[in-house]
Amino acid sequence: MIRAALAALLFVLPVPGGAAANExxxxxxxxxxxxxxxxxxHAAALRTFLVTCPDMKDPDWRALCALAQQKPDAKAFFELFFRPMLITEGKPALFTGYFEPELRGSLRPGGRYRYPLYREPPEARVSNPWLTRAQIENAPEMRGYEIAWVDDPVELFFLQIQGSGRIRLPDGNVIRVGYGGNNGHEYRSVGAELVRRGVYSVHQVSAQVIKNWVRRNPEAGRDLLRHNPSYVFFRKLIGHADDLGPLGAMNRPVTPGRSIAVDPKFVTLGAPVWIDKGGKRPIRRLMIAQDTGSAIKGAQRADIFFGTGDKAGRDAGRLRDPGRMVVLMPIQRAYALATETLQ
Structure with missing residues (x-):
């Protein structure tokens, strides 16, 4: 899933501690x-691990995946074949959350369904950057590239932030959409713009606050969203079951409460990761690194997938907490890395 962390992209907030990156x-x-x-x-974590471990290429991971497919006792499996590894590079841990939005829409325009989701036109692929958000919203050349029409432009904007979601049609059927490209313009934070204008202070800004302000101020709200010239195109996901999560960076479904987005520079995609999140609602759980995000940078940075719909969105939007994440590595790899650090 080509997606950026909602909390980090919507509003620019200082990371506690502000420590400089070290070795x-x-x-x-x-x-x-x-x-x-x-x-x-641990059995739930093992089931999630099995979703993506067949796609891991390194021999040590492939061997562990073969063992996992024999359905061993989950806790014993992790304790026998892995070692917990704390990876740090000078930045404090930060946990945020993300989710899969569900919007109301139609395959035909009309009535309240007036706001189109577009697939990427060929011109956008060859011209970088292409048209801005404001230009795309009024561009006649976009006709014929509609996937569906939704009833809420604000939710459509936030769907673009997440990069994937569900569209529930009037007959109750659902279509799934995923990231299908962008117009090449740099993202500008609308939350940061509200702070710059003096509408809110940094600690007041959240996804729901932004949505409410845009809806209370339709004209100014439309201009605020257009402050961000970046525009995301979608593709229709065919054959993706309704009961599965959206596709992560490994092109496999992510699991609510068990999948995280990480920085693959530090954490191997597919690896188990122990999450010890602080804050008002602590989370201590074994999760699997199955996704990435452009705002997820650092060895102690993770975005937790909360699921689909409004409640998942509220839970994800509240999350911005410290803690610690520990990667479970194959034994030989763990000790080899630790030895290299000491030399």
């Missing part, structure tokens, strides 16, 4: 060091 360090821990490890549902 990456690797420290092997014990499972006893993972608070809450004994109480977790």
């Amino acid at each position: 990456t360090s690797y420290t092997v821990l014990d499972f006893d060091d993972l608070t809450g490890w004994e109480q977790d549902d």
